[in-house]
Amino acid sequence: MSYSTLSSRTVLVTGATSGIGQETARQLAERGATVLLHGRTAEEARAAADRLIATTDVEPRQLHTYSADFAHLDKVETLARQVAAEHPHLDVLVNNAGIAAPERHTVTADGNEVAFQVNFLAHYLLTCLLEPALTSDPGGRVVNVSSALHRTGSIQWSDPNRTRRYTRVAAYAQSQLALTVFAADQRVTAVSVHPGVCDTALLPLYAHKGISPAEGAANVVRLCDPAVEIVNGAYYDRATRVEPAQAATEDRTVKRLNKLADLLVSRSAA
Template identity: 40%
Template sequence: MTGWNASDIPDQSGRTAVVTGANSGIGYVTARELARRGARVILACRSEERGTRALGLLLSEVPSAEVEFRRLDLGDLSSVREFAESYDRDEAGGGGLDLLVNNAGVMALPYRQTVDGFESQFGVNHLGHFALTGLLLPRLLRTPGARIVTVSSAFHALGNIDIDDLNSERNYRRWIAYGRSKTANLLFVHELARRLAASGSDVVAAAAHPGYAETNLQAAGPKMEGRRIAERVMWLGNRALAQPAAAGALPSLYAATARGVRPDSFTGPRVLGWQGAPGKSWRAKWTLNDAVAQRLWAASEGLTGVRYSGSSPSGD
């Protein structure tokens, strides 16, 4: 593969990064490569067992890494608040936060609700990260050159959000709900970038997607329901068609570290949005709709109880 790759990541010494969902897949690779280039990396994961295992694996691959595990369940707003509060408490008197990678997610699950009663895909993929970013934003605003990277998906093209039915209570279709949650990610980045620019901040809010990368996401839904044939099909599809997680992580790493990344940009694989080196990605026009982005923002603040400080309130 030609083009930008992990060897092109600039030196990250002295920088601190939080990567959600860093226990496996593209999240793990993102955390590992940032640590390899000198960043201090916090693995923010729901499962203590899997997070601790990932920590051990990463240290075996990069013995010099400065890395730690902290528990974060994006499907539980009390856990999100606890993570942010513990970060502020443990980092008191220290530096800011250079990089937040909103990577964790769930895909095409049967209908479930988060601890707080939100449809699980919208709740985890969007609302959890909306709350986390807002709570960590003061740290990011104090850090010159900080970035916020939110991982969306090419599957955002499956549908625009329904602002009147954000939790899919009227009609739940798992893949449509997944696409809408990924659209919500892009609308969030769009509005966050606008607000940061209006406030004069140099924090860059950008989005990325991995194309079709081999991860645990694809088979999670069928496995949860015991649909063994569907789970096997997903596994075979990954083996035959997907690029490895190491390649899928490159767009996230590019958006997080490459020079010249623009606010509200969307980086993905260059070859049909499927695989290859990272580059500018197509996005549906509805993900650039200012009015819808602002309505989603207001709804997200109401649902999570998290109001942003330090970004422009205009448009509220």
């Protein structure tokens, strides 16, 4: 992996308080980037920044903290407004925040199945709202941290909240498929990446053993580097570009998902 400086780059990392997100923030900051760390609460985000300052040579001025609980879409809107106001030139958005779907079917206050909202809809809304701030300069991009489990998923178009038939693995896989499909949206330059099966809170969905979060994060950070050429809408399995699930390459599916997401986040479908 190239270790070129990223000192001119401003990167927002969602879910930066633990796991792959925390390590992504660390590696970006160590390479000189200005990193906007998002956490579910302000306390968690500040603690994550303090850990980086205490354990690295990162300058405190490189780190800015933000908070929003993605189970509440109004908090996502507030986050987007804050980021756009304070950082009108954003080079990279890393859509990383994610949860394992709970054992029991759970619906947010917004009326959406919680994994579908936190893992996909919140990132969809955040990306759309930050589109004006996302630079069109060469290298500007969105990196969606997806999962190989997207291949097992299907989007239940008539019941995306899975009120009729729910399993946690199917709900999680659906959210990851949606996030992967969203990378093919033409409004912004975007890719999705499976960083590898990592030893994080999501590990039980995959296996009993995984690589370190730092190893997984390296696959994310690589795609944030403007020196790394990407193909808009591409999917990467760790460092290798591969074909995603067939649904993720279909224009019809992309348009249908945008329409569904607009409806679920109460945005105009126009």
